[in-house]
Amino acid sequence: MGRVQLVNAVICSMLTYSFHVYKWPSSLLMEVAKAMRNFIWSGSFDQRKLCTVSWAKICKTKDEGGLSVRDPMKMNQAFLLHLTWQLLTSEEHWAHIGRTRFLHKGLPKAHYITSSVWPGMKKHVTIILEHAIWSVGNGKSINFWSDKWLESPIADQWGIPHTLLQPIRMMVSDCIEERNWIIPEYIWNRDAELAVKILKITLLVDDIPDKLIWKHAMDGNLTHKMAYDFMNGAGPNVSWAKLLWNSYIPPSRAFITWRVLHNKLPTDDNLRKRGCYIVSICCFCRAYFESTHHIMFECPVTFRLWDWLRKGTDQPLDCTNCSTLLLGRGGMGSKMVQQVLNSAIIHLIWAIWIERNQRCFHNKSQHMSSLFNTMLAEVQLSYRLSLANGASAMQDHKISQMFNIP
Ligand SMILES: [Zn+2]
Numbered sequence: 001m002g003r004v005q006l007v008n009a010v011i012c013s014m015l016t017y018s019f020h021v022y023k024w025p026s027s028l029l030m031e032v033a034k035a036m037r038n039f040i041w042s043g044s045f046d047q048r049k050l051c052t053v054s055w056a057k058i059c060k061t062k063d064e065g066g067l068s069v070r071d072p073m074k075m076n077q078a079f080l081l082h083l084t085w086q087l088l089t090s091e092e093h094w095a096h097i098g099r100t101r102f103l104h105k106g107l108p109k110a111h112y113i114t115s116s117v118w119p120g121m122k123k124h125v126t127i128i129l130e131h132a133i134w135s136v137g138n139g140k141s142i143n144f145w146s147d148k149w150l151e152s153p154i155a156d157q158w159g160i161p162h163t164l165l166q167p168i169r170m171m172v173s174d175c176i177e178e179r180n181w182i183i184p185e186y187i188w189n190r191d192a193e194l195a196v197k198i199l200k201i202t203l204l205v206d207d208i209p210d211k212l213i214w215k216h217a218m219d220g221n222l223t224h225k226m227a228y229d230f231m232n233g234a235g236p237n238v239s240w241a242k243l244l245w246n247s248y249i250p251p252s253r254a255f256i257t258w259r260v261l262h263n264k265l266p267t268d269d270n271l272r273k274r275g276c277y278i279v280s281i282c283c284f285c286r287a288y289f290e291s292t293h294h295i296m297f298e299c300p301v302t303f304r305l306w307d308w309l310r311k312g313t314d315q316p317l318d319c320t321n322c323s324t325l326l327l328g329r330g331g332m333g334s335k336m337v338q339q340v341l342n343s344a345i346i347h348l349i350w351a352i353w354i355e356r357n358q359r360c361f362h363n364k365s366q367h368m369s370s371l372f373n374t375m376l377a378e379v380q381l382s383y384r385l386s387l388a389n390g391a392s393a394m395q396d397h398k399i400s401q402m403f404n405i406p
Contacts, residue, residue, distance in 0.1 A: 002252070003040050004067050011036055012070045019072075019079040023120030029073045036069065050274045053262045062245045065238040067258075070228070077124075078228040083117075084124035085222040089212050105143060105169070128222075131215050131230075136201055137208040139172030147172075149210075150197060157194065172210075179203045243326050243342050248382045253350040260292055260322045260349055267292045267356075283359040295356055297321065302352050304368050305375075309344055312402045313337075322349070340399055343382045347375045379403050 015032070018024070033055060040058070041049040059074070060066030087098045102113060106129075108122050134142045134149035145155040145165050149172060155165055175182055181203065183195045213220035216230065240261060244254045259265050268280035269291035280289040284301035288294055295302060297319045306325075310317045315337070318328030325345055329338070351371045358364045380403050 003043060004069060004251075007036050007040055007069060011039075012072070012075065015072060015075065016079070019076045020083060021079075021117055021120075023080060024072075024076050026073070029076060032072045036072070040067075040069070050266060050271060050276070053259070053264045057262065059232065060235060063237045063241045064235045065241065065261075071232070074228060074231045076120075078224065078231045080120040081124045081127065081231065082222060082224050082227040084121040084128055085214070085227070087121060088125070088128060091209075106141075106147065128212075128214075132212045133215055134172075135211045135213050135220070136172060137204060137210040139174075139176050139210060141210040142172040144170040144172050144174065150194075154194065158191070176203060179205060240323055240326050244346070248339060249343055249346050250382075253346055253378075256350045256353050257322065257326075257346045260296060263292055265292045265353065267295065283356055293321065296349060296352060297325070301368060305348050305352070305372055308372055309341075309348065313341060313344075313399050315341055315399075317341075317345075337399055340379060340383065340403060343379045344375060344403075347378045347382075348372075351375050376403055 011032075035045040037052070037055050037058070038048055039045050041052050055071070057065065058067045058069045059071040061068050086092075087095050087102070089095075102109060102115070102118050102121070103125070104110075108125050129148065132148070134147055136142065136149055142149050145160065145168065146153050146162060150157075155162065175184070175198070181199050181201075183198055187198075188195045211220070214222040214226070217223070217226055244257055244261075245251070256265070264270065267290050268278055269289070271278060272280070282288045282290045282294055282299055284295060284299045288299070297303070297306070303319070306317055306319050316329065318324040320328075326342065329341065348371075351374055355366060355371055358366070383403065
């Protein structure tokens with residue numbers, strides 16, 4: 001997990017400056033993403049690992065089951081979307097020049113323009129106009145027919161082809177006189193409902209410019225974060241995220257459970273799926289072939305750990321799989337009980353995995369009771385650092401005693 005922090009803090013920050021202004025070639029962005037992916041899994045930019053969680057999943061937020069790694073391609077697009085937003089809305093000098101140079105009637109000019117920044121912004125103008133709406137000020141910047149200042153452009157509501165609108169330049173301000181709406185007769189005749197909708201828009205006394213409003217923001221302004229979230233697309237949240245990523249469990253420990261939840265530990269079953277034909281045997285019981293599910297939840301040797309935890313805490317544990325183990329208790333017990341058990345589960349999964357590697361690659365083994373004691377010490381440390389404390393209820397007594405916590 002340290003590598004994930006490094007990737008987010010160092011590599012992404014280094015790229016940010018250039019991403020703000022220039023569109024990077026897709027091939028180069030894919031190379032950067034590949035190097036980031038390799039570094040997260042192997043610690044080297046060019047060394048690939050076999051059992052890895054997909055890049056798309058890693059780039060999702062932790063609440064959505066990912067690691068919140070920022071995808072360079074999405075970052076570049078998001079920054080350019082934000083720059084385009086500024087081009088369309090800012091009153092700064094550069095934005096005025098940009099609007100005159102790149103836009104015609106509020107849309108990108110059709111002909112090629114020699115510029116190092118415009119190619120990155122051009123396609124984002126349409127995206128912004130689709131997701132923004134004009135707030136009427138003096139009406140001088142809003143095209144009456146083709147701009148979105150009601151729920152949809154009036155030309156679309158009336159089915160007028162945009163090619164017919166080319167020679168017409170009617171602005172909203174043409175329907176305003178001395179801060180009052182003057183709606184043409186033909187609009188009343190054809191669509192009285194539309195005319196009423198227009199009349200309902202309050203006109204301000206002061207002569208202030210029209211403002212473009214980002215529809216998905218409370219204050220109407222598009223920020224960098226919103227632009228990234230918009231480009232990344234929000235997915236459904238996973239129920240286990242809050243149990244996994246929290247202040248009382250070191251991220252390196254939570255990371256192993258996260259891989260188990262995605263079934264991406266390099267156990268023999270997963271290596272076989274990737275084409276490694278190896279002879280497989282569980283290093284704990286030496287009776288079954290190795291799979292993540294077996295070593296974590298089925299193996300008669302490691303199962304003793306879960307049994308000791310269940311009996312020691314007098315709490316039900318559903319060892320069907322990793323998510324039922326984490327979520328199966330369904331919020332039973334006090335906050336302290338939930339946090340201690342959650343911490344114990346994640347530390348035990350980590351301990352099993354480290355022990356498996358010691359046995360497989362270093363020919364060293366510990367007794368299960370030593371692993372259990374290591375877990376108890378780790379949970380105790382977590383508790384002292386940041387777990388919920390306070391007066392323990394009577395039902396928590398058994399847990400307090402087992403983990404030797406006050
Ligand atoms: Zn086994």
